[in-house]
Amino acid sequence: MLDKLAFLEEKYMDLSKKISDPDVISNQSLWTKLVKEHADLEPIVEKYKAFRQAEESLLGAKEILHDKSADEELREMAKMEIDEMEEQIEQYKEELTILLLPKDPNDDKNVIVEIRAGAGGDEAGLFAAVLFRMYTRYAESRGWKIGMMSHNETGVGGYKEVIFMIKGKGAYSKLKFESGVHRVQRIPTTESGGRIHTSTATVAVLPEVDDVEFEIKQSDLRIDVFRSSGAGGQSVNTTDSAVRVTHVPTGMVVSCQDEKSQLSNKEKAITILKARLLDKLIQDQNAEIAEDRKSQVGTGDRSERIRTYNYPQGRITDHRINVTLYKLDSFLEGEIEEMIEALITSDQAEKLKQVNQA
Missing domain, CATH: 3.30.70.1660 (Alpha-Beta Plaits)
Structure with missing residues (x-):
């Protein structure tokens, strides 16, 4: 799943460049198509970014917890953050799995x-x-x-x-x-x-x-x-x-x-x-x-x-x-x-x- 998310993020960034390209903008049918693709990917990419940030926060909290020089109060705060981040990461995983489910092609229609x-x-x-x-x-x-x-x-x-x-x-x-x-x-x-x-x-x-x-x-x-x-x-x-x-x-x-x-x-x-x-x-x-x-x-x-x-x-x-x-x-x-x-x-x-x- 993570490989697919990384690929979609790269595709999203590529589309961001394309829809800002004057040559693409001049081709309205192509531009409209790419803008829709970009909009469809945005919620997945935003959730993936939040997931990665939560993983980074978890890693930082674990480092503090295992740091012998850290005072007890800081270590206690790190424990709380670890519990919070682990729960958050599981929630993000579930939400990302849902976002990656095949989309009904008719969903956006009248x-x-x-x-x-x-x-x-x-x-x-x-x-x-x-x-x-x-x-x-x-x-x-x-x-x-x-x-x-x-x-x-x-x-x-x-x-x-x-x-x-x-x-x-x-x-x-x-x-x-x-x-x-x-x-x-x-x-x-x-x-x-x-x-x-x-x-x-x-x-x-x-x-x-x-x-x-x-x-x-x-x-x-x-x-x-x-x-x-x-x-x-x-x-x-x-x-x-x-x-x-x-x-x-x-x-x-x-x-x-x-x-x-x-x-x-x-x-x-x-x-x-x-x-x-x-x-x-x-x-x-x-x-x-x-x-x-x-x-x-x-x-x-x-x-x-x-x-x-x-x-x-x-x-x-x-x-x-x-x-x-x-x-x-x-x-x-x-x-x-x-x-x-x-x-x-x-x-x-x-x-x-x-x-x-x-």
């Missing part, structure tokens, strides 16, 4: 979030709306931008389906473990007997796809246009501005009708389609990995029940990591960072276990 009502009728649609609000509040708290891609309302304040984009650095790294089936247990306002109903909604978090990394042949697409429709006759266009895009090789279909412009709807539909196609590839790869790695987090299985929101008890339970929080109200207001960090930590622990077993 995301497309798809929420669909599952079992439970109108209650499921209302729960889908609650989840939409929860994620948008979380995104707003981080200063990320939100853009509606497509939505289909139920007519009672819920959603049959809502698709939106979240733009912000690291959005995928934070939200990728939200994919799966979310279950809610609560008493509907229309329930006179006070019985608890169970409903579900599915969430899919897809990384946004760059044109460079994923290209769709125009010959593989079938574009159909139709007239937009809205609940109760509202927001209905009198022109054929709604667009349905079919990816012929896979049969995957995406429809968009939120925009008044046919071109805008087409662009949004293709953006969603690209993300779904890439996500299918990732899911297929994860399915193969899961045969060898029985990790509960990040398998990408959309049909897996991942979390329960229990209103009567005010709790949220994530079934993959067996974590329960009794803060339902604030959680649904977007305060989900504690659960997200628990999921990330669990995933890192699983990866560390694999590294140690290798």
